[in-house]
Every structure is written in structure tokens, then in C-alpha cells.
Amino acid sequence: MAEETDVIVVGAGLSGLVAATEIADAGKRVIVVDQEGEQSIGGQAFWSFGGLFLVDSPEQRRLGIKDSFDLAMQDWLGTAGFDRDEDFWPRKWAEAYVAFAAGEKRGWLRAMGHRIFPVVGWAERGGYDAMGHGNSVPRFHVTWGTGPGIVEPFERRAREAMTSGRLVFKFRHRVDALSITNGTVNGVSGAILAPDNVERGKSSSRNVVGEFALKAQAVIVASGGIGGNHELVRQNWPKRLGEPPKFMISGVPEHVDGRMIGITEKTGARLINRDRMWHYVEGIQNWSPIWPRHGIRILPGPSSMWFDATGTRLPPPLFPGSDTLGQLQYIMSTGYDYSWFVLTQSIIKKEFALSGSEQNPDLTGKSWRMTIKRATNKGAPAPVEAFKSHGVDFIVRDKIEDLVAEMNKLAGNDLLKLEHIRMQIEARDREIANPYVKDAQVMNIHNARRYIGDKLIRTASPHRILDPAQGPLIAVKLNILTRKTLGGFETDLDSRVFGAEGSVIPGLYAVGEAAGFGGGGVHGYRSLEGTFLGGCLFSGRNAGRAAAKAVG
Numbered sequence: 001m002a003e004e005t006d007v008i009v010v011g012a013g014l015s016g017l018v019a020a021t022e023i024a025d026a027g028k029r030v031i032v033v034d035q036e037g038e039q040s041i042g043g044q045a046f047w048s049f050g051g052l053f054l055v056d057s058p059e060q061r062r063l064g065i066k067d068s069f070d071l072a073m074q075d076w077l078g079t080a081g082f083d084r085d086e087d088f089w090p091r092k093w094a095e096a097y098v099a100f101a102a103g104e105k106r107g108w109l110r111a112m113g114h115r116i117f118p119v120v121g122w123a124e125r126g127g128y129d130a131m132g133h134g135n136s137v138p139r140f141h142v143t144w145g146t147g148p149g150i151v152e153p154f155e156r157r158a159r160e161a162m163t164s165g166r167l168v169f170k171f172r173h174r175v176d177a178l179s180i181t182n183g184t185v186n187g188v189s190g191a192i193l194a195p196d197n198v199e200r201g202k203s204s205s206r207n208v209v210g211e212f213a214l215k216a217q218a219v220i221v222a223s224g225g226i227g228g229n230h231e232l233v234r235q236n237w238p239k240r241l242g243e244p245p246k247f248m249i250s251g252v253p254e255h256v257d258g259r260m261i262g263i264t265e266k267t268g269a270r271l272i273n274r275d276r277m278w279h280y281v282e283g284i285q286n287w288s289p290i291w292p293r294h295g296i297r298i299l300p301g302p303s304s305m306w307f308d309a310t311g312t313r314l315p316p317p318l319f320p321g322s323d324t325l326g327q328l329q330y331i332m333s334t335g336y337d338y339s340w341f342v343l344t345q346s347i348i349k350k351e352f353a354l355s356g357s358e359q360n361p362d363l364t365g366k367s368w369r370m371t372i373k374r375a376t377n378k379g380a381p382a383p384v385e386a387f388k389s390h391g392v393d394f395i396v397r398d399k400i401e402d403l404v405a406e407m408n409k410l411a412g413n414d415l416l417k418l419e420h421i422r423m424q425i426e427a428r429d430r431e432i433a434n435p436y437v438k439d440a441q442v443m444n445i446h447n448a449r450r451y452i453g454d455k456l457i458r459t460a461s462p463h464r465i466l467d468p469a470q471g472p473l474i475a476v477k478l479n480i481l482t483r484k485t486l487g488g489f490e491t492d493l494d495s496r497v498f499g500a501e502g503s504v505i506p507g508l509y510a511v512g513e514a515a516g517f518g519g520g521g522v523h524g525y526r527s528l529e530g531t532f533l534g535g536c537l538f539s540g541r542n543a544g545r546a547a548a549k550a551v552g
Contacts, residue, residue: 002187002189002213002214002215003031003212003213003214003215004214004215004216005029005030005031005168005214005215005216006023006028006029006030006216006217006218006548006551007020007023007028007029007030007031007216007217007218007219007220007547007548007551008030008031008032008033008187008188008214008216008218008219008220009023009030009031009032009033009219009220009222010033010034010175010188010219010220010221010222010223010260011032011033011034011043011221011222011223011224011260011512011514012032012033012034012036012040012041012042012043012169012171012222013042013043013044013045013222013224013512013536014042014043014044014045014150014151014154014512014533014536014537014540015222015511015512015513015514015535015536015537015539015540015543016032016034016043016220016222016511016512016540017032017041017042017151017154017155017157017158017540018154018511018536018537018540018541018544019220019222019509019511019540019541019543019544019547020032020158020161020167020544021154021157021158021161021167021544022540022541022543022544022545022548023166023167023544023547023548024157024158024161024164024166024167025157025161026544026545026548026549027166027548028166028547028548028551029165029166029167029168030161030166030167030168031167031168031169031170031214031216032158032167032168032169032170033170033171033173033175033188033190033214034169034170034171034172034173035172035173035174035175035193035204035255036171036172036204036255037171037172037195037196037197037198037204038169038171039197039198039199039200040200040201041151041155041169042147042148042151042154042155043224044224044252044253044256044513045147045150045151045533045536046147046148046151046200046357047147047201047252047356047357047358048146048147048150048355048356048357048532048533049142049146049147049299049353049355049356049357049360050142050143050145050146050147050149050150050357050363050533051121051123051140051141051142051143051529051530051533052105052109052116052140052141052142052143052150052530052533052534053101053139053140053141053528053529053530053531053534054101054102054105054106054116054139054141054530055067055068055069055071055072055098055101055102055139056068056069056102057106057116057120057141058106059116059118059119059120059141060120060137060138060139062118063119063120063138063451063452063453064452065120065137065138065451066137067137067139068102069098069099069102071136071137072098072101072102072139073094073095073098074130074131074136075134075135075136075528076094076098076528077094077131078126078130078131078132078133078134079124079126079132079133079134079523079524079525079526079527079528080094080522080523080524080525080526081133081524081525081526082094082524084273086272086273086490086520086521087273087521087524089490089491089492089493089498089519089520090273090516090518090519090520090521090522090523090524091519092492092493092519093491093493093517093518093519093522093539094519094522094523094524096493096538097518097522097531097534097535097538100534100538101534105534105537105538109153109537112153112154112156112157113152113153114143114149114150114153115143115144115145115149116141116142116143116144117141117142117143117144117363117371119142119453119456119457120138120139120140120141120453121138121140121141121142121453121458121530122135122137122138122139122140122321122448122451122453122454122458123135123139123140123299123321123528123529123530124321124322124323124324124526124527124528124529125302125319125321125322125444126317126322126323127316127317127319127322127323127440127444128317133323133326133526134322134323134528135528135529138451138453138454139528139530140529140530141530142363144363144366145363145364145366146357146360146363146364147356147357147364148357148364149364149366150533170212170214172192172193172194172195172196173190173191173192173193173212174190174191174192174193174206175188175189175190175260175263176189176190176191176263177189177190177263178219178263178264178267178508179213179215180267183505183506184505184506184507185218185219185267185505185506185507185508186215186216186217186219186507187213187214187215187216187219188213188214188219189211189212189213189214190211190212191208191210191211191212192208192209192210192211192212193205193206193207193208193209194207194208194209199290200290201253201290201291202253202290202291203253203254203255203291203292204255216551217507217550217551217552218507218508218509218547218550218551219507219508219509220495220509220510220511220543220544220547221260221264221489221497221508221509221510221511221514221515222510222511222512222514222540223259223260223261223264223514224252224256224260224512224513224514225252225256225258225261225484225485225488225513225514226256226257226258226261226485227250227251227252227256227279227482227483227484227485228250228252228253228254228255228256228257228291228482229256229257229258230248230250230293230482232257232258233248233277233279233482236274236275236277237275237277238275238276238277240329241325241328241329241332242329242332242333243332245332245337245480246337247337247338247479247480248279248283248293248337248479248480248481248482249283249284249285249293249294249295249479249480249481249482250291250292250293250294250295250481250482251279251280251283251295251296251297251355251481251482251483252291252482252483253290253291254291254292258485260514261488261489261514264489264497264508264510264514265489267505267508268499268500268505269489269497269498269499269500269505269508269510270489270490270497270498270499270500270502270520271487271488271489271490271520272487272488272489272490272516272520272521273486273487273488273516273520273521274485274487275487276485276486276487276516276521276523276524276525277484277485277486277487278324278325278483278484278485278486278523278526278527279324279328279480279481279482279483279484280297280324280480280481280483281324281327281328281331281339281478281480281481282297282298282299282300282320282341282478282481283295283296283297283298283478283479283480283481284296284297284298284387284391284393284394284476284477284478284479285391285392285393285479287386287387287390287391287392288390290358295479295481296354296355296356296359296387296481297354297355297356297481297483298341298352298353298354298355298476298478299321299352299353299354299355300320300321300341300351300352301320301321301347301350301351301352301448301454301458301459301460302319302320302321302322302351302441302444302445302448302454302459303320303343303347303351303441303445303459303460303462304320304341304342304343304347304351304476305341305342305343305424305425305428305441305465306318306319306320306327306339306340306341307339307340307341307342307416307421307424308330308331308334308336308339308340309331309334309335309336309338309339309340309411309415310334310336310415310416311340311415311416311417311420311421311424312420312424313424314327314330314339315330316440316441317440317444318330319440319441319444320341320351322444323526324526324527325525325526327339328480331480337479337480338411338477338478338479338480339477339478340407340416340475340476340477340478341474341475341476341478342403342421342425342465342473342474342475343465343473343474343475343476344460344463344465344467344470344471344472344473344474345379345380345470345471345472345474346460346461346463346470347460347470347474348380348384348388348474349377349378349379349380349460350457350458350459350460351458351459351460352380352381352384353381353384353458354381354383354384354387359383360381360383361382361383362374362381374457388474392410393410393476393477393478393479394474394475394476395407395410395474395475395476395477396472396473396474397472397473397475398468398471398472398473399473400418400421400422400425400466400473401418403473403475404416404417404418404421405418406475407475407477410477411477425465425466426466427439428441428442428465429464429465429466429467432462432463432464442462445459445462446462449461449462484513484527484532485513485516486516486517486521486523486524486525486527487516487520487521488510488513488514488515488516488517488520488521489510489514489515489516489520490519490520491509491510491515491518491519491520491539492504492519493519493542494509494542494543494546495509495510495511495515495518495539495542495543495546496508496509496546497509497510497515509543509546509547510543511536511539511540511542511543512535512536512539512540513532513535513536515539517531517532517535517536517538517539518535518538518539518542522535523535
């Protein structure tokens with residue numbers, strides 16, 4: 001006999017936790033199943049930098065940033081580029097989400113104890129016109145406590161609901177099928193996996209020790225995306241971004257494999273925009289990996305010079321931090337799947353941050369003493385210096401001749417010509433002496449330093465790359481890093497899933513990355529950043545509240 005409850009949530013990541021706690025708070029019973037162990041609660045959100053997209057926040061206003069719903073909506077639409085019939089619901093979600101980010105999002109989180117680092121980051125700056133891609137103003141609010149800090153309120157609420165008996169976790173339960181009766185999704189079934197206390201993020205055992213079946217009035221799919229499955233990434237790779245990379249590294253653990261997406265699609269759920277995806281181009285191989293092919297993303301400031309594999313500088317406005325997918329498209333058009341940063345010790349010290357909670361012990365550990373050192377240290381943050389010393393993608397030399405020779409050696413070819421690289425660096429360096437310039441990247445640096453947040457902790461003082469006093473010289477080989485699925489199951493604003501025929505499938509909901517963070521692709525073609533965690537929060541909340549009402 002199958003165990004029964006009101007709602008089943010498949011996945012104990014952030015969106016699943018949000019949905020489950022909303023259901024429990026409404027007085028309903030919920031079971032959360034996840035193929036991983038309890039140590040993996042929070043899913044990918046735990047590993048994140050904890051960035052949240054907020055609009056017209058007190059943090060922005062204190063820094064002199066003038067933001068509004070209208071400006072944010074303009075930026076979102078210019079970035080998303082909605083142009084398909086399938087974008088009807090994604091656009092509805094975008095409008096609702098931006099209103100949430102400009103409205104109750106911050107207060108809702110703050111009431112649960114969530115706090116924000118006071119300096120707002122400026123991600124995805126674009127560089128096109130006012131209606132094009134990018135954030136017109138800084139909007140990237142870092143959670144005090146990074147990823148674990150955003151997971152904690154919901155894990156706490158979930159454990160309180162466990163104590164009251166309204167919420168049950170079933171870890172190491174892998175869903176293999178959804179059950180449907182008379183067209184209504186009313187349960188799940190699958191395999192019980194052997195207990196495995198493997199460290200969070202590492203690949204766990206798939207040994208089956210039993211079977212299970214659960215019944216409910218509604219099922220919420222919160223299973224994440226496909227970034228750990230490189231074969232599936234290549235299969236869905238959009239032609240507009242060129243050929244899929246031959247070599248990629250993973251920004252997510254191996255179990256983020258899209259398996260549950262395939263299972264749900266087989267029930268008749270409509271999966272849209274599967275060719276929309278978000279991968280980073282500043283990936284570096286982790287010298288101390290946790291999961292297979294583990295990569296980390298550099299969160300760069302604006303000053304590093306960026307060269308493609310042939311040694312040609314990336315064209316404007318493809319500067320560090322400007323347009324992730326524009327950079328990806330350009331890099332893949334070169335016929336190579338990697339590129340290079342060339343910078344100085346002065347730049348790395350101030351401008352390099354690494355994505356991931358484990359790479360930011362100061363922010364993750366909520367240590368003001370450690371965090372202040374970001375602005376006062378003689379060197380880069382310790383995790384960055386560790387990569388500089390141990391990372392296979394880093395080269396440090398005093399002279400440009402030696403640097404370029406080692407870059408060719410690392411790449412295994414002789415594509416980089418010393419005089420070509422030197423000429424481009426010297427030309428850029430000649431622009432540095434004046435406050436007014438024609439080099440678009442140097443203009444971008446001057447613009448960044450007009451913002452107090454960037455000037456304090458994210459943008460180095462303009463200087464010549466070849467100035468020995470700013471050295472040593474550093475080169476970083478940048479790889480393609482898989483990360484997010486932007487398409488997903490088409491859903492209405494209650495996160496109810498549509499079937500292939502265009503009508504809602506009774507009893508079935510999808511949230512987070514499985515739903516393209518809402519609607520089947522709330523971001524459209526591109527993201528403004530800080531919007532992935534927020535999409536998990538918003539879609540999970542909508543689904544939890546709607547499902548709680550629907551089950552009566």
C-alpha cells in the first residue's frame with residue numbers, strides 16, 4: 001500500500017524547500033523526496049555565491065544607486081529578447097518576478113533572518129544601448145553567508161515542520177516514474193538507494209536496496225537542470241552559439257543530470273526553450289575538486305585584458321563582466337573552446353572573486369574581520385592566491401616574453417604570437433595616462449570607478465599592464481563552465497505544468513530550474529544574474545501556496 005500525503009515535492013534543493021515549507025505553513029502535509037542524502041539538502045543553492053536580484057533596495061539607495069521597476073523591466077526585456085510563441089508565459093513570469101524583486105522579496109526574506117552584504121555588485125553590465133542586454137545599475141545583492149545563508153531559513157522552517165509532523169524528508173529515494181490516474185498526477189514511485197555518507201557534492205552510490213511508492217493530490221517537480229550531464233548539454237546546444245565545446249568543466253555536481261526532466265516529459269509535460277542555456281566562459285579547473293570535472297567561475301572586475309585562443313583581443317563590449325553569452329558566442333566562433341585573461345597582480349588582488357560558497361570563507365562564515373581584508377590585503381583573497389599557486393590554468397611570470405611562451409605551452413600549440421600580444425597591450429597601456437580615452441574597455445573601467453562599490457572593492461586603479469611595479473604578470477586560461485538550464489516546463493503563474501495539448505496537467509507543478517525558473521524560461525535568452533536563486537524562491541513560493549490551496 002502506497003504511503004499517502006497531501007503534496008509530494010521531488011527535490012530538496014532551494015525551490016523544493018521553499019515549496020515544501022509554504023505547504024507545511026498552510027497546514028498541509030508534504031513529503032520531500034531526493035535521491036541524494038541529507039547532507040545535500042539545499043542542492044545547488046548551497047554552493048552558490050548567494051547573489052540576489054533586487055530592485056530599488058535600501059542597499060542600493062545608500063550607495064546612491066537610482067533604480068526602479070520600470071528601469072529593471074526595461075533591462076530584463078532587453079536582455080531576455082523574448083521572440084517566440086512559447087514566450088507568452090515566460091514573459092508573464094518576468095513581469096511578476098521583477099515586481100517581486102522590486103516589492104516584497106527583500107522584506108519576506110528579512111523576516112526569516114536573511115541579511116545582505118552592504119556593497120551591491122554590478123553584474124552583466126552589457127555595453128550596448130539602453131534597450132539592450134545588461135543591468136543599467138548595480139543590482140547583485142550578496143547574501144551575508146552566501147549560499148548556505150540563503151538555504152538556512154528554509155531548512156530551518158522545514159525542520160520545524162518536521163517536528164510538527166507536517167513535513168517528512170525521504171532522502172536516498174530516487175523517483176523513476178510519476179503516477180497518473182484519469183489524467184491527474186497523483187504520486188511517484190521509484191528506487192530506494194543504499195545509504196551513503198559521501199561528502200556533499202561528491203558522486204554518491206546508485207546501489208538499489210528497495211522500492212517505494214507514494215500517493216498525493218499534487219506533485220511538485222523541483223529536480224534542477226542538466227549542467228552535470230555534458231552529453232545532454234551538447235545535445236541541446238543552440239546553433240546560434242556555434243558548435244558545442246569539445247572540452248567543458250562542470251559548475252554543478254554529477255547528479256544534476258536532467259534525469260527527472262526526462263521522466264516528467266514522458267508523462268506529457270510540455271518542455272519548451274530547451275536550447276536556451278547559461279554557461280560561463282571564465283571557468284577554471286578546481287585544483288581541489290569535489291565533483292567530477294569540478295570547475296569554478298571567476299567573477300572578474302573590468303580590467304583584465306581578454307584574448308581569444310589566437311591572441312586577438314575580444315571586441316567591445318565583450319569585456320569582463322559584460323555579456324556572458326555574447327562572449328560565449330564569440331569564443332566558439334573562433335574555432336576554439338577557450339580564451340585567456342592577461343592581467344597584473346594589482347588587478348587580481350582587487351578584481352578577482354571566485355563563485356561558490358566554499359571559495360568565499362569570509363562572506364560564508366559571516367566574518368567582518370576577514371571581509372574587510374578584501375580592501376586592505378596586500379595580496380588577493382586566500383582562495384584566489386591558492387588558485388594562482390596551484391591551479392593548472394594560471395601562469396605567473398615577470399616578463400611578457402616568458403608569459404606568452406608558457407601560455408603556448410599550456411595550450412599545447414603556438415597560436416599566440418609575442419609581438420601581436422605585446423602590440424595590443426602596449427596600445428591599451430598608452431590610453432591609461434588620460435582620464436578621457438577612445439579604448440572602450442578603459443572607458444568601462446573609468447565608468448566602474450565612478451560607482452563607490454566598485455571603487456572600494458572591485459576595480460583596480462587604472463595602470464599599465466606592462467608596468468613592473470604592478471606585477472608580476474598573470475595569464476589565466478579560461479574554459480567553458482556548464483551551469484544553468486534556462487528552458488524548462490511551461491507553467492502558469494501558479495507553477496502548474498501545461499501538457500502538450502496546451503491545457504494544464506492536473507496535479508503537476510514544476511519549479512526552479514526544471515521550470516526554467518518559471519514559465520519555461522523566465523530569462524529568455526540571457527540572464528541579468530542574481531536571478532537564479534530568486535527564480536527558485538519565487539517559483540517555489542508560488543507553487544507551494546497554489547498547491548496548498550488546491551489540495552483543499
